[in-house]
Amino acid sequence: MKKFILSIVLLSTSVLTSFAQNHTNDLTQGEIEAFKVQCQERIDAFQMALEIIADKRQNAEIKNHYISTIPEMFMGNGDPWTDTNGTKHNAVEMQISAIRNGNTHVSSLPLKSYLQRLRNLKYTRVEIKKAKTCRISNFYKVNENLYTATCTFFQYFTGQSGETLVYRDYTQKDVDVYIQRVEDGSLGSYWDMKFGDVNVSETKTMSDL
Amino acid sequence: MKKFLLFIALCLITPSIAIGQTFHAIIFANTKSPGNPNNPNDSGIGPSVTVDFERMSIEMTTIAKSIGYNIRKYYYYGTQQSFNRRNLEAVLNNLTCAPNDIVYFYYSGHGGRAMNEKSEFPEMVLRVPYGLASESELYPLYDVYNQIKRKSPRLTIVMGDLCNSTIKGYYRNENNASKGATVLSKSSFDLYKNLFLNVKGGLIVSSSKPSVTSTCIQTIDDKDLGGNFTHNFLETLQTCVAYDIDVSWDKLFDEVAKKTRKFNVIDDKGNEVPQDPVYKLHLTTAPINNNNFDSSVLAVPITSNDDATNQRDKMAYTLSKVCNRNIDKLDRIHNIKEAKALFSGANARVQVVGFDNSTIVNTCSANSYLNYLSMATNMDQVVVINSTTDNAGKVKYLKVHEIHYK
Numbered sequence: 173m174k175k176f177i178l179s180i181v182l183l184s185t186s187v188l189t190s191f192a193q194n195h196t197n198d199l200t201q202g203e204i205e206a207f208k209v210q211c212q213e214r215i216d217a218f219q220m221a222l223e224i225i226a227d228k229r230q231n232a233e234i235k236n237h238y239i240s241t242i243p244e245m246f247m248g249n250g251d252p253w254t255d256t257n258g259t260k261h262n263a264v265e266m267q268i269s270a271i272r273n274g275n276t277h278v279s280s281l282p283l284k285s286y287l288q289r290l291r292n293l294k295y296t297r298v299e300i301k302k303a304k305t306c307r308i309s310n311f312y313k314v315n316e317n318l319y320t321a322t323c324t325f326f327q328y329f330t331g332q333s334g335e336t337l338v339y340r341d342y343t344q345k346d347v348d349v350y351i352q353r354v355e356d357g358s359l360g361s362y363w364d365m366k367f368g369d370v371n372v373s374e375t376k377t378m379s380d381l
Numbered sequence: 382m383k384k385f386l387l388f389i390a391l392c393l394i395t396p397s398i399a400i401g402q403t404f405h406a407i408i409f410a411n412t413k414s415p416g417n418p419n420n421p422n423d424s425g426i427g428p429s430v431t432v433d434f435e436r437m438s439i440e441m442t443t444i445a446k447s448i449g450y451n452i453r454k455y456y457y458y459g460t461q462q463s464f465n466r467r468n469l470e471a472v473l474n475n476l477t478c479a480p481n482d483i484v485y486f487y488y489s490g491h492g493g494r495a496m497n498e499k500s501e502f503p504e505m506v507l508r509v510p511y512g513l514a515s516e517s518e519l520y521p522l523y524d525v526y527n528q529i530k531r532k533s534p535r536l537t538i539v540m541g542d543l544c545n546s547t548i549k550g551y552y553r554n555e556n557n558a559s560k561g562a563t564v565l566s567k568s569s570f571d572l573y574k575n576l577f578l579n580v581k582g583g584l585i586v587s588s589s590k591p592s593v594t595s596t597c598i599q600t601i602d603d604k605d606l607g608g609n610f611t612h613n614f615l616e617t618l619q620t621c622v623a624y625d626i627d628v629s630w631d632k633l634f635d636e637v638a639k640k641t642r643k644f645n646v647i648d649d650k651g652n653e654v655p656q657d658p659v660y661k662l663h664l665t666t667a668p669i670n671n672n673n674f675d676s677s678v679l680a681v682p683i684t685s686n687d688d689a690t691n692q693r694d695k696m697a698y699t700l701s702k703v704c705n706r707n708i709d710k711l712d713r714i715h716n717i718k719e720a721k722a723l724f725s726g727a728n729a730r731v732q733v734v735g736f737d738n739s740t741i742v743n744t745c746s747a748n749s750y751l752n753y754l755s756m757a758t759n760m761d762q763v764v765v766i767n768s769t770t771d772n773a774g775k776v777k778y779l780k781v782h783e784i785h786y787k
Contacts, residue, residue: 206735206742213785217756224710237714241752354744358778359730362744 199311199319199351199363207365208308211349214245214367215306215325222327226290226298239287247350247366250284256317256352264368269375271341276375283370295331295338303328303342308349317353322346324373344374402481403683404450405534406441407472410434410458411490415511425511426491429597432607433489433542434458435766436615436738439782441485442764446784447573450483454685454694461509463687464490466520469507472686473525478534481669483577485538486525489608492543493519494591501659502526502587503545526585535669537583542608544594545587545659546649567787568625576630581667584630586660588641592649596656604739610658613640619736634660679705679762693765696723696776701762704754706786717751724748725775732780734766747779759786 199207221238224230243250246264254260266286269278281289303326311319324346331339348368355361412431416423438456445452455472457463478484491506498504500523508518526539588595588610598606606612614637621628628636642655679701682694702708702716729747734740745753754760766780 200740202735202737203740203742206740210742213757213759214753216758217753220758221756231711234710234714237752238756241756244749244752356730356744359732359744362732362741364744 223300226300266370267372269372297332299330301328319351321349342376404445405484407455407486412458429605430489433611453683456687466507473528478532482534483536484534488541539585542588542611545589546594569622578669580664582664584662594646697765704760
């Protein structure tokens, strides 16, 4: 009449994996897959927000909300931060690129400054468009409390002055992804995912495509 | 006359309430079932049933959303005041179905069978404290099926995860017994439509064959995975969704049975035998035209029997108004204020769990979570699983599951 409770010993690969990994407090394969899905969703949100911030036709209140909210996805909320080993880091940076006279020029600026700059670009019309779905590398264990990965996203940038197309390119950017263990007084230990620096890995003019 | 005009006016402004099919989700789950008081090592099946309850409630919401039905929840769990035979009879007696409605009944808890039981299906034990005080606490699963069928819904599903072993000395009084009354994608929409909208009739399934117990499963480090049958049912269903596998009810249950049989249980003679689910399908192919279904609409929750469920649904609806991709972006940002008022302040925490209801994929402050929701690009809704509140009734901790579009 009773429902008996049975412990799984050798019957399920996934459960076994979970068990084996729980012993070393590693992320399970299931958790890694779940974080990959989360990572993709956050990159999608980040890209959508950049599109809105750059677009001159969009509502200022939405832009302000996104500018203040985006840094929460990044290490240190966009401010200087200290890692789990106590090492201090500068505020996360965003690399930007432009092709002039056939040469690619790359520069970096803090994420928060980048967002303000993106809103105030001198073009009369700006369009940033997601080119394709982002790609996420495997997660690598750095130490007991940290995993890292790289997520690559792709975007088109178009800048116009009046009706004249002034600049157009296709950029591939790599963002560092960190999953770190956090100790919380009330919830105990949990894994938290944040983004780090964003680097340009490739820039092409539209005629190169 | 004024009342008549008011009635006409109300009918005109609320047409969406009058139309639309209902997915009746009925769950009886013995989530507080204790262990044997004479055995200090027996913690009871309550924690495992809680896993079943939370996962099934996510799945019910997902199914209803995928097939474009309004979900009406009838959730009975927790204390004896909620989880009892009287409430089961009441919900079955009071159930009213339109011709295209679907009724999905799910039970997780203790069970057994009478020595004179004729059907292959067991009886539920609708009692929270350990043991059985009276035969009136028993109720046959098959009677639930028959009673729902009599209400003539389009599809009746009755599913139980419970023992089917014989209760020694218990003979059922037939007259007495028959009295009573969780990433949405195109593939998930197709799969759920195929299972729920392309057939009509009924199906009844129980987690083990006559004279055999059922089991809950745990990892060796004591993490509850729920009932063996329920766990395998949900895993199989979600695998079909994830890998875009076209599946019918009979193929689905064949696969679930194969997985459930991997675990041995005890029969009436004390022998170890595989746990073998039993199921009867009475289904005919009858596609329903549901082309008017607009999956983008965020449905206002229908009031259920349970205050806690209503509270969770209300909270989920408030959060969903911040994340639903079909709501105007500026409105979503403005809706943050209403959602923020539910929480106790900066220290309130939100945890997001994956489809297995255990993998934590996000932990953050309530403010940060609401900001994230306001930017999400592919989200449909948030399902609230549980929460804790402070003395003022404000949420200190919230556990949620997110439903996304692919």
